[in-house]
Amino acid sequence: MFDYSVKLKNLKLKNPVIAASGTFGYGEELNDFFPVENLGALSTKGLSLKPRLGNPMPRIIETPSGMINAIGLQNVGVEAFLEKKLPLLEKRQVTVIANIFGNTLEEYIEIAKILESSSVAAIELNISCPNVKAGGMEFGNDPKMAAVVTEEVRKVFSRHLMVKLSPNVTSIVEIAKKVEAAGADSLSLINTVTAMVINTQSKKPMIANGVGGLSGPAIRPIAVRMVAQTYQAVKIPIVGIGGITELNDILEFMIAGAAAIQIGTSNFTKPKIAQELIDQLQNHLKTEGLSSPQELVGTLEGF
């Protein structure tokens, strides 16, 4: 019996394909176009306690096989999300993962509390955010801070807690282990790689914020490496992210150890890509005679 669903501990997905945070809006934008409820899950644009204006323009620039963004986490805020955006997703029975971030530990906790009494299936903790109280050092770049924020959110949120890891660190494995010990249910990786492009005419960065986050196929080999390394070090499920554009990319991540995957930048270049990959993956698994996606996970040999 073929079962296409995936269980990340207490989070059940109808299939392993998740739309990545910040690359699928709040699920309403592609509505005419795409049956959002077909997704394994939708990770929302990052939510903060208060609405955020975001960065000035320009915010994006293409790079070789990639793009840099510095949207500045523009979002409606967690309250407006629950009021205005979530109902549509509820109506369509989408599995919603609320991607959240704060500038202080208190903000993270506050948002998580608010979400505890909502219908979202899970929180994805974006810890690649500068901690204003710690002088701008990112939560996600310091194993200790990453553990603290996980632990505190864990206390106030009882459903699935996914923690999204930053690749801009010396050892993602060390952070993964700390976050696991602090009570995370799963890990998603990777977030974007910090990068810059310079306009050689104006001598200014091509995005207003100076640096931004590199995503797309360019970073896929970095992400696959990090998933493979992390898989060897933790027991909780891993969600693989980075440059997925075709079926073979999903297979790479799953073989490396990802129980589910997220599609980001590819939603921009091909808005129906998630649906196509959901179908293709299902066909592939059946053709290979596998009874569930799980059978592929972590089958990497010789590493």
Add this chain to the structure above:
Amino acid sequence: MFDYSVKLKNLKLKNPVIAASGTFGYGEELNDFFPVENLGALSTKGLSLKPRLGNPMPRIIETPSGMINAIGLQNVGVEAFLEKKLPLLEKRQVTVIANIFGNTLEEYIEIAKILESSSVAAIELNISCPNVKAGGMEFGNDPKMAAVVTEEVRKVFSRHLMVKLSPNVTSIVEIAKKVEAAGADSLSLINTVTAMVINTQSKKPMIANGVGGLSGPAIRPIAVRMVAQTYQAVKIPIVGIGGITELNDILEFMIAGAAAIQIGTSNFTKPKIAQELIDQLQNHLKTEGLSSPQELVGTLEGF
């Protein structure tokens, strides 16, 4: 008066374009084809105390706008280099930078001592190498170890000491500062980004070593970011490396703060690229009415 030469402290280059280590052999391979002496300098394939066999095949794999290599630092060893390879470079009056690495601190020191009594103009210390004595942790990923190896080599090598930094760290700025304080004359960055591609048929990594180093245009925006950040933090000159394929890329690095640059992977895709870029850069500087490359360095605004 237009002056195309570049001074990295005590190291004078006839132009700012250096062939990157491991991507131009020992200078003899492209001989028929390319007047090696036209290069600003040539950084040799990484040299170790004893000859090294290198990794099994496959050693390279293409990735989106990049490639991964795990050559395993195959090289003839420092003695054979001095005896068999250096004479040709001396004859052609090439400015030679000896790229060196060791598995232990002692090996680094030993090689540097040997080179002290040779004609090489500079050492480029490749610290992205696993330290066998410290359980495989890379020298270059730990600020303290990076400083120690710099300091010790500094004691035995009196000419130009360039230290090549790894991008696989949380803060390249922190390491740069430590290495500067330890006596480096210049910094070159970046080395390759650790990455992996999986063969989804065989379920094995596409390169025998498992992981390898990502290079090429894909990593350029990461490298430019790191150069810009490091330039703000150190006083010694910076040599920019990563994905340079055309004139505009060189300008990006120089504006970000690189006093010179190295060309790596592009030598594979276009063996005359270094010569072309030397000419194009010179023309550009003249057209812009600059009297030396130095006038571009660190002119980045709004960061």
Add this chain to the structure above:
Amino acid sequence: MKASLIQDRLCDVVYQIPLSANYYRLGLHSQIDQFTPGQFAMLAVPQIAGVLLRRPFSLAKQDGPITEILYKVVGKGTQALSQVDVGKKIWMLGPLGHGFNEIEKINEGIAVAGGYGIAPFYELAQIRKNAQKPFTIYYGARTQSDLLYLEQFAELGVTLKISTEDGSMGFHGKITDLLNQDFAERAPQKIWSCGPMGLLSAIKKWSAAKQTDVELSIEEAMGCGTGICLGCVVKDQNGQYIRACKEGPVFNGASIDV
């Protein structure tokens, strides 16, 4: 005007005609029903040398199943696009965004266009003609060879008011100077404008001074064209960022900060 559903379709290239000044007319067998001038499409240009994202282009004209795009080669994506031969295929996502309003209703509407900002006015002129309304385009360019579609506009009975920066054709100077001259006494009933940001700012200012209704089609770098990346925003009158691709690209001049 009935809205066409967004579609993403692999279209045959039915023509690719080089014009002056690195401009091309591209015909795509899109099978779009119709679009509102000002709407655009995201084209998947060939992914040469690391090109990843699609590129936005105004829809210039619909002729049965064929959509025309007027584009200028400015970088590697448009360069790659210009190399696509007739008979090859290109993915086109569209029509996207909101176009110009009141095209058939307004009696004395004028357009102000600069550069490839002329594109939407080809279809717009057709609609005005079908609706038997007069139509004048103020069309500014650097030099004569940058002026496109002149014959087509003549056929559609459009009154063309041309200005060039170098005086090689029409009025010598800026398009706003020409507007000042022609509308010294009165104001046009409505302005539809499309072109570089500098032009749009000038037209917005000019219209405000004249207290005339103006719609601006703005151009921002676009990542997705569908509202999901937040890469293309512009500030509205409340200082909030709204999306050029979704809420725009055509905005009421008063509602945005350009």
Add this chain to the structure above:
Amino acid sequence: MKASLIQDRLCDVVYQIPLSANYYRLGLHSQIDQFTPGQFAMLAVPQIAGVLLRRPFSLAKQDGPITEILYKVVGKGTQALSQVDVGKKIWMLGPLGHGFNEIEKINEGIAVAGGYGIAPFYELAQIRKNAQKPFTIYYGARTQSDLLYLEQFAELGVTLKISTEDGSMGFHGKITDLLNQDFAERAPQKIWSCGPMGLLSAIKKWSAAKQTDVELSIEEAMGCGTGICLGCVVKDQNGQYIRACKEGPVFNGASIDV
């Protein structure tokens, strides 16, 4: 044979002929003087979808200024190559590496080829013909449609010994079985071989048993083709890694570990 200097030249595509089984004959206006069969070139295939590196191909034939490449579409680089129309241009770096030896000297030399390993033997057959030496090619393939250049070899007076895995043409079975049959009593004077690694290993073993001189043209992933990346190595008889692109791709069978 005098060696041609390595050059990197932007060549016109003069023909691009689709054959069976996804094979193509590509004609490039390279202006190479000549090459030694077994030498190869690095072609800059179109950099579609992140393709970065050049791809190595054996030089199949030189006809005046035109170099012929015989290639099979196996991945995205060769796919992109097959889309390049006549009249477009491609960078070609070559001739590279060391080719087969004693082509004109040996009296009773045979070739053993598999797959696109047949390519170098087109020129080699021409040289043998010019030198008035007989030439037999043992040519193994999966099935009949994988067999290329059959007419050309006939014209050049080559004796073709064909084996296919499915028996659709010639001997039904492996090429080594056919060799065993034909050379039961004696051994060929020399073997030149090119094809997949599996074939080369088998031929090396077979030749060693027969104590016959064998040259193998080996195929490894290549980053540069010029000896600077160390990405294409093979072990020599001392266990040292040597470069397929520089010391090879043709090696004396005894000198390498395949």
